Amino acid sequence: MASIKDVAALAQVSTATASRALSGRGPVSPDARERVLRASAQLKFVPSANAAGLASGRSRNIGVIVPGVDRWFFAKVVRGISEELLDRGYDLSLYTTGGSHDHQEKVLEDYLLRQRLDAVVPVALELTRRERAHLLSIGRPVVGVGGAMAGVCTVGIDQEAAGALATGHLIGLGHRSIAHITAGTDPNRDFALTGTRRSGFEHAMARAGLEVRPSWLVVSDFTLNDAYARSKLLLASPERPTAVFAASDEMAAGTILAARDLGLRVPADLSVVGVDGHELGEVFGLTTVQQFPERQGARAAALLMQQLGPEGAVGDPHHETVPTEFVVRSSTAAPVRPGPA
Amino acid sequence: MASIKDVAALAQVSTATASRALSGRGPVSPDARERVLRASAQLKFVPSANAAGLASGRSRNIGVIVPGVDRWFFAKVVRGISEELLDRGYDLSLYTTGGSHDHQEKVLEDYLLRQRLDAVVPVALELTRRERAHLLSIGRPVVGVGGAMAGVCTVGIDQEAAGALATGHLIGLGHRSIAHITAGTDPNRDFALTGTRRSGFEHAMARAGLEVRPSWLVVSDFTLNDAYARSKLLLASPERPTAVFAASDEMAAGTILAARDLGLRVPADLSVVGVDGHELGEVFGLTTVQQFPERQGARAAALLMQQLGPEGAVGDPHHETVPTEFVVRSSTAAPVRPGPA
Numbered sequence: 089m090a091s092i093k094d095v096a097a098l099a100q101v102s103t104a105t106a107s108r109a110l111s112g113r114g115p116v117s118p119d120a121r122e123r124v125l126r127a128s129a130q131l132k133f134v135p136s137a138n139a140a141g142l143a144s145g146r147s148r149n150i151g152v153i154v155p156g157v158d159r160w161f162f163a164k165v166v167r168g169i170s171e172e173l174l175d176r177g178y179d180l181s182l183y184t185t186g187g188s189h190d191h192q193e194k195v196l197e198d199y200l201l202r203q204r205l206d207a208v209v210p211v212a213l214e215l216t217r218r219e220r221a222h223l224l225s226i227g228r229p230v231v232g233v234g235g236a237m238a239g240v241c242t243v244g245i246d247q248e249a250a251g252a253l254a255t256g257h258l259i260g261l262g263h264r265s266i267a268h269i270t271a272g273t274d275p276n277r278d279f280a281l282t283g284t285r286r287s288g289f290e291h292a293m294a295r296a297g298l299e300v301r302p303s304w305l306v307v308s309d310f311t312l313n314d315a316y317a318r319s320k321l322l323l324a325s326p327e328r329p330t331a332v333f334a335a336s337d338e339m340a341a342g343t344i345l346a347a348r349d350l351g352l353r354v355p356a357d358l359s360v361v362g363v364d365g366h367e368l369g370e371v372f373g374l375t376t377v378q379q380f381p382e383r384q385g386a387r388a389a390a391l392l393m394q395q396l397g398p399e400g401a402v403g404d405p406h407h408e409t410v411p412t413e414f415v416v417r418s419s420t421a422a423p424v425r426p427g428p429a
Numbered sequence: 430m431a432s433i434k435d436v437a438a439l440a441q442v443s444t445a446t447a448s449r450a451l452s453g454r455g456p457v458s459p460d461a462r463e464r465v466l467r468a469s470a471q472l473k474f475v476p477s478a479n480a481a482g483l484a485s486g487r488s489r490n491i492g493v494i495v496p497g498v499d500r501w502f503f504a505k506v507v508r509g510i511s512e513e514l515l516d517r518g519y520d521l522s523l524y525t526t527g528g529s530h531d532h533q534e535k536v537l538e539d540y541l542l543r544q545r546l547d548a549v550v551p552v553a554l555e556l557t558r559r560e561r562a563h564l565l566s567i568g569r570p571v572v573g574v575g576g577a578m579a580g581v582c583t584v585g586i587d588q589e590a591a592g593a594l595a596t597g598h599l600i601g602l603g604h605r606s607i608a609h610i611t612a613g614t615d616p617n618r619d620f621a622l623t624g625t626r627r628s629g630f631e632h633a634m635a636r637a638g639l640e641v642r643p644s645w646l647v648v649s650d651f652t653l654n655d656a657y658a659r660s661k662l663l664l665a666s667p668e669r670p671t672a673v674f675a676a677s678d679e680m681a682a683g684t685i686l687a688a689r690d691l692g693l694r695v696p697a698d699l700s701v702v703g704v705d706g707h708e709l710g711e712v713f714g715l716t717t718v719q720q721f722p723e724r725q726g727a728r729a730a731a732l733l734m735q736q737l738g739p740e741g742a743v744g745d746p747h748h749e750t751v752p753t754e755f756v757v758r759s760s761t762a763a764p765v766r767p768g769p770a
Contacts, residue, residue, distance in 0.1 A: 128566070156508055177539075182511065222466075225469070
């Protein structure tokens with residue numbers, strides 16, 4: 089097997105230069121880098137990342153644990169983390185739990201222990217006490233994305249404020265009959281998002297002296313399809329609300345599609361507001377609270393880099409709130425038919 | 430630092446048992462496994478995956494290179510790969526190129542060389558000759574998902590057949606004025622999908638003796654938003670088609686939304702068919718060619734496992750076609766107003 093010396097000799101550079109060129113760390117002229125990479129490919133040289141890792145105690149590898157990458161929020165967070173790590177020369181090990189508790193436990197117990205990771209980013213996971221102990225037992229930095237987590241730095245939006253902002257906008261427009269499509273209570277995935285967006289809704293309604301009708305608190309999963317089906321039932325009832333606050337943009341789009349299929353005009357007959365900043369919102373003219381998940385992922389990665397840097401830890405575990413932006417489009421307006429006084 | 434012997438002593442098992450429990454390979458009683466994991470956490474033992482990798486020559490780590498995870502097809506493929514690897518006890522290193530050629534080159538040149546991977550899955554990447562050489566130079570198995578790639582095993586659907594199937598369905602219903610929303614020609618991302626879905630459309634039209642009007646070949650990117658905007662222009666023209674074949678379900682949903690906003694009924698005034706099997710298709714009643722990207726990802730991972738197994742390689746590089754399923758829903762019907770003869 090070719091050694092780094094063979095590569096350096098073929099590329100006509102010093103071993104140190106060849107090492108810098110292959111590791112991506114330290115200055116190398118573009119010309120030398122090109123020669124080294126070509127020599128490395130020609131000799132089928134495989135740099136021993138394992139050996140390098142043993143020497144430095146670092147593998148330049150960050151573990152990301154996420155329910156899945158096939159939901160908008162998770163995919164965008166992973167994208168943000170991935171881009172930040174690429175810029176910093178770190179690799180990303182992806183662990184998906186599929187939202188199943190068994191898989192989640194397997195990932196935390198077996199994989200994290202087996203794999204040599206410099207740090208871990210759990211995304212939107214609610215962990216049992218035991219799972220959290222496993223996560224922390226590897227003794228590496230952990231920065232979560234999503235709700236606060238005891239003993240761990242986390243990054244996320246203020247969910248309660250997002251819910252209050254969206255609801256307050258509807259109240260400010262004159263709506264009094266407001267429904268909320270909230271996400272299900274799957275304890276592994278959605279706990280923190282839902283609880284607090286919903287509590288933001290409830291608090292805003294209470295502050296305005298408005299009633300939260302039990303039948304207007306509609307539980308759906310986070311998909312457009314389920315929100316569509318449930319909104320259709322809600323909006324077909326004779327006692328329908330004049331506005332809906334949906335806990336996500338995809339759910340809000342489902343509500344708009346259901347309203348249209350029932351012959352209701354948005355916003356004349358029904359105002360709809362969401363949370364996310366999903367691309368879909370543009371076509372639907374959706375008013376929404378944008379939460380920039382890429383930025384949340386990138387921020388979590390940047391915090392980890394700080395912890396791995398020469399200064400080390402960034403203080404005690406805390407929850408860092410990232411700002412949202414409220415975008416008013418055409419899906420919300422004053423009610424034509426005011427709700428019951 | 431605690432050693433494996435310390436862990437074994439605390440757990441009251443042999444070192445071999447402790448090693449099996451921590452590696453997840455080989456039989457261990459649930460009780461012993463639990464004791465070992467607890468001891469390992471208590472002693473903050475970090476098993477040296479690096480050292481294990483050096484000894485076995487295997488890191489049990491598969492690299493996945495993908496333009497991003499925030500598009501439906503890519504996210505589902507990654508999900509399929511991830512679940513298959515989890516079942517097999519392998520880790521997944523995720524590399525996203527962001528669709529940028531610079532990033533793609535950086536990933537292929539620097540990262541793959543630096544990281545010790547057992548195998549690599551490029552997803553929907555078109556590689557330059559130079560990039561392909563880099564990919565193959567690490568001397569590890571490569572199985573791609575998407576279009577065929579010289580010198581590499583690949584898994585994917587028959588894009589041409591998918592396009593012909595969707596178009597043939599419209600022709601069979603009696604449509605003669607059929608437009609195609611095709612994806613852009615970004616050479617890094619969409620080449621293979623588009624080229625051949627579009628050629629399937631063109632061949633089916635030619636076989637039926639139907640004209641492909643240049644203005645009815647609409648180039649869009651793969652998003653719902655862009656397809657919506659371009660469909661609106663297409664459908665607002667006095668010479669509008671009676672049917673549209675869109676190259677993806679998200680694009681087809683954009684077309685349906687544009688039709689509705691123009692007061693056109695689907696399918697009475699316009700039939701729409703897509704490709705994918707996207708969840709969104711259910712709400713829109715979309716007729717589509719389902720392509721099961723999770724299965725494509727899982728199949729690629731399974732092929733890699735075969736190559737890494739005791740039997741080794743699975744024959745010469747070839748392209749393996751996975752089957753699609755055609756689902757007829759309510760977005761397609763015979764034209765009310767027949768097109769020009």
